[in-house]
Amino acid sequence: MSAASGHAEASAGNSTSHEYKAFLATPRGAWAQVSDADWNDWRWQLKHRVTTLAQLEKLLPTLTPEERAGVQLAGSKLAMAITPHFFGLIHPDDPRCPIRRQVVPRIEESTVRSWELSDPCGEDSHSPVPGIVHRYPDRVLFLVTDRCAAYCRYCTRSRLVSNAAGYDFQPDFDQQIDYIARTPAVRDVLLSGGDPLLLSDDKLESLLSRLRAIPHLEFLRIGTRIPIFLPQRITESLCAMLRKFHPLFISIHANHPRELTLEVRDALIGLADAGIPLGNQSVLLRHVNDDAAVMRALVQKLLLCRVRPYYLYQCDPITGSAHLRASVRRGLELMEGLRGHTTGYAVPQYVIDAPGGGGKVPVNPEYVLSRNADRVVIRNFEGRVFEYIEGAGQPIPIKPSEAFEAPKTPEPSRVRRM
Numbered sequence: 465m466s467a468a469s470g471h472a473e474a475s476a477g478n479s480t481s482h483e484y485k486a487f488l489a490t491p492r493g494a495w496a497q498v499s500d501a502d503w504n505d506w507r508w509q510l511k512h513r514v515t516t517l518a519q520l521e522k523l524l525p526t527l528t529p530e531e532r533a534g535v536q537l538a539g540s541k542l543a544m545a546i547t548p549h550f551f552g553l554i555h556p557d558d559p560r561c562p563i564r565r566q567v568v569p570r571i572e573e574s575t576v577r578s579w580e581l582s583d584p585c586g587e588d589s590h591s592p593v594p595g596i597v598h599r600y601p602d603r604v605l606f607l608v609t610d611r612c613a614a615y616c617r618y619c620t621r622s623r624l625v626s627n628a629a630g631y632d633f634q635p636d637f638d639q640q641i642d643y644i645a646r647t648p649a650v651r652d653v654l655l656s657g658g659d660p661l662l663l664s665d666d667k668l669e670s671l672l673s674r675l676r677a678i679p680h681l682e683f684l685r686i687g688t689r690i691p692i693f694l695p696q697r698i699t700e701s702l703c704a705m706l707r708k709f710h711p712l713f714i715s716i717h718a719n720h721p722r723e724l725t726l727e728v729r730d731a732l733i734g735l736a737d738a739g740i741p742l743g744n745q746s747v748l749l750r751h752v753n754d755d756a757a758v759m760r761a762l763v764q765k766l767l768l769c770r771v772r773p774y775y776l777y778q779c780d781p782i783t784g785s786a787h788l789r790a791s792v793r794r795g796l797e798l799m800e801g802l803r804g805h806t807t808g809y810a811v812p813q814y815v816i817d818a819p820g821g822g823g824k825v826p827v828n829p830e831y832v833l834s835r836n837a838d839r840v841v842i843r844n845f846e847g848r849v850f851e852y853i854e855g856a857g858q859p860i861p862i863k864p865s866e867a868f869e870a871p872k873t874p875e876p877s878r879v880r881r882m
């Protein structure tokens with residue numbers, strides 16, 4: 465059976481916003497005969513990932529020469545692995561499918577620009593002990609594994625994850641925990657990798673317990689794409705275990721509204737019901753989500769899954785990712801299309817992770833047109849211009865008779881500080 469089974473006719477290029485917003489069950493495609501028990505078992509999903517060219521050729525009749533060559537190179541750069549769940553979202557007849565572009569390697573990955581970097585965020589140079597990145601004053605990144613349920617072709621840690629490039633990451637939890645315990649400035653730990661939710665419940669519980677025992681640690685976070693790649697992993701027992709470690713936040717990683725399926729929504733609601741605040745970190749990707757209707761549907765749909773859009777990342781200049789990077793200009797246009805046009809909670813912060821280790825820098829459309837000591841001239845989402853008066857201007861006397869009057873309607877183009 466073709467993986468096309470169960471797909472709506474619309475592809476990435478012509479879907480309407482309404483189609484993006486619908487929560488659909490993941491088509492099982494080639495795995496239609498698999499029992500529900502197996503399909504819903506996260507270990508079965510991991511065991512049956514698509515990892516070889518032979519599998520891909522069978523499942524994707526429209527495999528292009530660029531993709532075929534890309535898969536052949538993946539074993540020495542960043543491995544290919546796609547869970548059956550995520551593979552079911554690929555439209556097999558559409559080489560431009562935004563799901564496919566994220567996980568199927570392409571030969572363009574072997575083209576390296578002079579400004580691209582294997583460690584664009586400078587993590588290795590901010591690593592006091594292996595597996596800890598200490599770049600900001602009060603928080604650290606704790607890398608727990610180099611494995612993910614599936615591999616994103618633009619991964620900022622592709623030097624490390626999957627071990628295809630021979631990085632040979634061997635986390636030593638004792639050493640990592642010891643660094644945090646003897647560094648009182650650290651109040652916040654972000655578990656990442658690789659994907660921390662690939663650890664067994666027992667191993668994750670042990671790690672979280674050891675971290676919670678450190679008195680100066682206030683806050684724990686997990687960064688994971690498991691709810692998107694492998695929603696079956698979000699079991700009741702996992703949620704029950706995680707809820708013991710509050711305050712614990714989880715950042716997920718969804719890039720396209722079609723990733724938010726019925727199964728994914730259930731998984732996210734399970735985490736939210738366990739009291740875990742959820743945020744989403746998207747990466748701006750060319751021909752994946754660099755489109756106003758796609759981005760709007762994504763952020764609105766995330767709220768329906770009780771996930772707050774948190775960051776929209778400009779794609780890091782990771783080696784071989786030029787074909788996936790959209791311009792900053794496009795990112796700013798997309799942000800303009802969100803702010804004021806939809807719920808404020810749905811608007812993420814657009815950031816560039818400063819290449820070389822400068823950390824996240826917010827970038828915003830220009831809403832401040834001019835500013836001096838007395839006034840700020842601003843424009844709103846409709847392009848209307850307003851003036852906000854502040855500073856040492858002459859005080860405007862208020863007559864006692866006016867003091868308790870209902871406020872008059874302000875002039876439309878002027879806001880006065882009271």
Ligand code: SF4
Nearest residue numbers: 612615616619658689
């Ligand atoms: S899930 Fe995260 S760490 Fe894993 S490949 Fe994707 S971006 Fe990289």
